Amino acid sequence: KQEVTQIPAALSVPEGENLVLNCSFTDSAIYNLQWFRQDPGKGLTSLLLIQSSQREQTSGRLNASLDKSSGRSTLYIAASQPGDSATYLCAVSSGGYNKLIFGAGTRLAVHP
Amino acid sequence: NAGVTQTPKFRVLKTGQSMTLLCAQDMNHEYMYWYRQDPGMGLRLIHYSVGEGTTAKGEVPDGYNVSRLKKQNFLLGLESAAPSQTSVYFCASSTVLDSTEAFFGQGTRLTVV
Numbered sequence: 001k002q003e004v005t006q007i008p009a010a011l012s013v014p015e016g017e018n019l020v021l022n023c024s025f026t027d028s029a030i031y032n033l034q035w036f037r038q039d040p041g042k043g044l045t046s047l048l049l050i051q052s053s054q055r056e057q058t059s060g061r062l063n064a065s066l067d068k069s070s071g072r073s074t075l076y077i078a079a080s081q082p083g084d085s086a087t088y089l090c091a092v093s094s095g096g097y098n099k100l101i102f103g104a105g106t107r108l109a110v111h112p
Numbered sequence: 113n114a115g116v117t118q119t120p121k122f123r124v125l126k127t128g129q130s131m132t133l134l135c136a137q138d139m140n141h142e143y144m145y146w147y148r149q150d151p152g153m154g155l156r157l158i159h160y161s162v163g164e165g166t167t168a169k170g171e172v173p174d175g176y177n178v179s180r181l182k183k184q185n186f187l188l189g190l191e192s193a194a195p196s197q198t199s200v201y202f203c204a205s206s207t208v209l210d211s212t213e214a215f216f217g218q219g220t221r222l223t224v225v
Contacts, residue, residue: 004154032212034213034214036216041221042218042219043202043216043217043218043219044155044202044216046213046214046215046216049212049213089154089155091154091155091214093214097143097160097162098143098206098207098209098212098214099145099157099160099170100145100147100155100157100204100214101154102147102154102155102156103154104152104153104154105154
């Protein structure tokens, strides 16, 4: 059974720091991996999607990498800002029909 | 661009009451999903549908029923609500390709007292 784990559960950093959020999964047979952002009381916003054949994806200050063989993905946030404060969720698509298995998330707080 | 719209956004139910959550998508997606999110846990799949008239069980289907009578709508029903069903419910949709992005609604916060 696929399981997704995110470390750390919570992170508090000063503005300007570069961050790395970690995601691991137990079964390497995935179709893709998505990183989402969730603001308090809000829905999920897709940040990056990495196909199983890709190694990384970039969008602005965000860079996500994927190592299927080791079952790991990292989300790198450069020059963090208070507006980056949110919960970041990692999810893998496996088992067909784009069904997603989610990690519990990393709650990020960036303070001025 | 409405995307995925959920109705209602908030609801309080008494134990034993029933209700239906509505999800509507305007992207002509074949696949639709219902997830629940509980504190300290990731989202978990309740039921999903791969096309009009089809439904299938996810990871945590007990206590819920679903229907997909129209392609753009996916309904989640609670026949007899229990406090354990207090959660935030998210609907999502995606295309038929196995490696495409899923789009999520804003969520429905349900409290069962």
